[in-house]
Amino acid sequence: MDPSLIPLAYLVASVCFVLTLQALSSPRHARRGNLLGAFGMLVAVVGTLLHTEIVRFEWIVAGLIVGSLIGASMAIWIPMTKMPERIALSHSFGGLAAALVGVSEYVHRGAGVDRFTMGALSLEVFLGFLTFTGSLMAFGKLQGLVTGRPVTYRGQNAINVALFAGALVLLGLVVAEPGRSALFYLMGALGFAVGILAVVPIGGADMPVVISLLNSYAGLAAAATGFALGNYVLIIAGALDGTSGFLLSMKMSQAMNRSFANVLFGAFGTAPEEAGAAGGGAPVHVNLATVEDAVGVLEAAQSLIVVPGYGMAVSQAQHATHELAQALEARGVRVRYAVHPVAGRMPGHMNVLLAEANVPYDQIYDLDQINDEFARTDAVLVVGANDVVNPAARDNPGSPIYGMPVFNVDQAQAVLVLKRSMNPGFSGIENELFVRPNTLMVLGDAKQTLRDLAAGLKGTRRLAHG
Amino acid sequence: MDPSLIPLAYLVASVCFVLTLQALSSPRHARRGNLLGAFGMLVAVVGTLLHTEIVRFEWIVAGLIVGSLIGASMAIWIPMTKMPERIALSHSFGGLAAALVGVSEYVHRGAGVDRFTMGALSLEVFLGFLTFTGSLMAFGKLQGLVTGRPVTYRGQNAINVALFAGALVLLGLVVAEPGRSALFYLMGALGFAVGILAVVPIGGADMPVVISLLNSYAGLAAAATGFALGNYVLIIAGALDGTSGFLLSMKMSQAMNRSFANVLFGAFGTAPEEAGAAGGGAPVHVNLATVEDAVGVLEAAQSLIVVPGYGMAVSQAQHATHELAQALEARGVRVRYAVHPVAGRMPGHMNVLLAEANVPYDQIYDLDQINDEFARTDAVLVVGANDVVNPAARDNPGSPIYGMPVFNVDQAQAVLVLKRSMNPGFSGIENELFVRPNTLMVLGDAKQTLRDLAAGLKGTRRLAHG
Amino acid sequence: MSNELLFGLYVFVLAGFLGYQVISKVPPLLHTPLMSGTNAISGISLVGSLVAAGADYNTLSTVLGFVAVTCATINTVGGFMITDRMLRMFRKRRPPAAVGPR
Amino acid sequence: MSNELLFGLYVFVLAGFLGYQVISKVPPLLHTPLMSGTNAISGISLVGSLVAAGADYNTLSTVLGFVAVTCATINTVGGFMITDRMLRMFRKRRPPAAVGPR
């Protein structure tokens, strides 16, 4: 076929990708949009194979098969609760791919490349490796392979900045004289190092911000590849990814009322010790409640708001949550879900889990939609959420999370909190909510507790109806 | 300076234009956005002057001066109520400019142009002339220079289609052999003719749809110019205009619950005679009210909704409307404005007039925002609106405007209608609202009537407060 | 197929999508300023006209160019000025929330 | 400045704006599918990898290309499949109006 069709195939692909993202503006057509995106990718790949320089296909086929097998099996068997880890991991693949393409391009063209192409290649390789190692670190922290606590040492930021600056200098030198392959590879190595060192000092629960940011770097790397190869679908897709990642990380930082700088260099999450001390260790006068007490509260309630948090993901309690909610709805209780923008460990984390448990999405409300409702609600069920329901963020200017918008659960008649212990959440600070008079703490794994509550309700069903 | 800077200047201009449109998403920054757009235009012009082919400036300067003087004086002295006419007129200028550039390009390059460029040029010239004459016709109809009534004759649509097809054939021939200048000019002439003949059969009040549509044609013409000259700012600006015009005309058609085809070929507005007959001529039992009666209603009201229509524009009654509203607010009445998407003669027509009269825009509500409020409102003041408050659109499947979303003013306690006569509105059909028992018709020029009402209220102020 | 055309297509398609996204966010309140604003922007055909009027091809081209420059200038200058005049008039009283769901 | 770079710039800028517009319309409800979706799209670096793996430049290039193809494929195939799996799960009960102001 005619290779001059390639750019048209790429145009089609680009349009498909745009439509994919457009479709995500509502759950109704989102799925069709996703399929369209996959189709676009197919078109792009087939188009590429028309490329005259492609002469041998065995490696291509091999790569496609291996990749498809790995990708598909990951997609099929990975639990929804592991989504953040999965995304971090695949960002690292993406970064690696971009970097390797850059290197192979350089190896092939050698010193012959012009300045402009060289600049693009260098950016591609640097950002690619940076994304690769950075995402791997993020993955490790989320998985617990690496400590989630920020690892800090004196002059850390200085060192990172120095490394980064060094890389830029090298970039300049390589562009000035593309022949200097040693410098080129050294720059790649620096990207490799920066990726690790820049992520190490960031707390585990800030990883979502890091991941999104790396997502946008990956996008820029792809765009750079596009500039180097004069390939426009790469530039377009790269630009789309870049903005997406950037916007998401912005939104998250805002939802936590923290600046980018604070997230990236603030080593947030080291605070706990002092904060804990300030809080005077484990708080006093906690209403430790039995399942029976909790059941009593639920029976009395006419309206209930469920506030899920990271804990629901940890104990995979989404199904148990929905079952309890349905049992209550069967008793005529009005049940709504309140999902905080940064509940869990990635944007929309809770929404996906609840969707998995068949909770209809129009029963789920955003912060601004529902925050005034708590005062008018009989009972709130906090399932493994902590920071996002910490009144200190609202009332206590001294608190590290002061100013972060939180749910006003403490304004409800009664609050049931399901968690395993009195330990703090990600931010590592004590939560006044747990010592409020209208709060009942039901300690234990969320899933188990929810099952017990449901059972307890059944037991009393006859009473309730009789 | 370096001509290779031109494309960069164009990129800057393009970005400015995009930001201009983005800023229009809220009144807050809209104005700054507009200034940015003007700046972008300046950059583009200055950049163009670097063009090496530009050797003599006297004609350029002359054109710029003359154009600026005309444009500025129009902008300064034209009354807001004449906005539709003004926009129609300037679309025709735009079309003409595009067409002439195309012709001069052809005259200059002669038969030498390649196929692709030739196609772009032809499209540019055809669409340009079509927009030119079409917009002039629209202007004439709005101004009353040409009858606003649809002019129809047998086989009209057939003829228009034939002309259009002919133009396409010519385009094909010219592209096949760019040398055929006669055919080229003939095609331009056809565009000229189609513009006139296609608009003639369309009713005066459908002109807004036509204008927006011509706007999108003008955009396409500009884009074609861009393709012909390999000029990307033209392509981008053209695409933006094209989509804008298209979206607006879509929204209007939807708001009238009519298909594009119906608007363009339906000769809407010929209906009146029959419709009038069906309605049995002037309706009976009309509550013709004096100013005193109306004042009585206004005094009794705690809440009032003002529904402005085209008549407010005709009688320039926007200031009088606001004065009356303020007088009522001074008496503690809650006043809101309800603006229908197709009230007046262009999208947002009423909003601009009310803004001119200093009505704060957050006191103005859309159809979906306020339509349920009428039932809970004491009094409605209809200022020169007719079709947009015609209950037939809701209740009478036989009506030509059946299905067009309208305000449920008839559900209010009392309705005051200000118009000059019992004549129908644009659609030419009778309005049941005027014969409802809870409707008071106050005939006369809207502005005068409003003044009288305000005076009447003043007279009774003491009573009201005592 | 020629690069010119190809790049043009990319730019046209992207700008079209962008236009759709941006325009559909403009509230009815500002539809008239939108019309006169796009009208002003469409005056960009000025850049085409300038070359026609300034390049010394032949008298006809020059004259046509002159007329085109005039028309396009009327659009841009007039368009931006009148849009500004309109937008200056939009004032608000209560917090935007009062404007209702957006 | 080279055309290549220039056109690239136009495309990049336009796509950037478009991305901003489109992404900012995605509700929090779908932020996770958005992340995995863009992740799948970023697998487009596949097209670069294919050339590297298929063009018979030299062994190193080929091997690097092979690894790149594998990684990129993992992203695309995995990304689109898992996004689909997620989106399949989103169901609704009451009319969208109930979802509240958008």
Ligand SMILES: NC(=O)c1ccc[n+]([C@@H]2O[C@H](COP(=O)([O-])OP(=O)(O)OC[C@H]3O[C@@H](n4cnc5c(N)ncnc54)[C@H](OP(=O)(O)O)[C@@H]3O)[C@@H](O)[C@H]2O)c1
């Ligand atoms: N979502 C995002 O995109 C994002 C991005 C950046 C940062 N963050 C941060 O992540 C945090 C999210 O807040 P969050 O309230 O959702 O979570 P959280 O504050 O991290 O608290 C989670 C709570 O769940 C409990 N938990 C853990 N495993 C459990 C189990 N098996 N059963 C029951 N409870 C369990 C833990 O208490 P026990 O240990 O006592 O059980 C913990 O207090 C916020 O600080 C936010 O700033 C989120």
Ligand SMILES: NC(=O)c1ccc[n+]([C@@H]2O[C@H](COP(=O)([O-])OP(=O)(O)OC[C@H]3O[C@@H](n4cnc5c(N)ncnc54)[C@H](OP(=O)(O)O)[C@@H]3O)[C@@H](O)[C@H]2O)c1
């Ligand atoms: N806005 C758009 O974009 C657009 C687009 C396409 C079509 N349209 C059509 O235009 C119409 C707009 O509806 P509308 O209700 O706003 O206007 P309308 O239906 O055209 O009625 C205007 C009324 O104002 C009255 N009027 C005229 N001059 C007056 C004066 N000096 N003082 C008092 N009253 C005066 C007329 O009655 P008298 O003659 O008895 O005074 C007439 O009944 C709709 O049919 C719509 O479909 C609008």
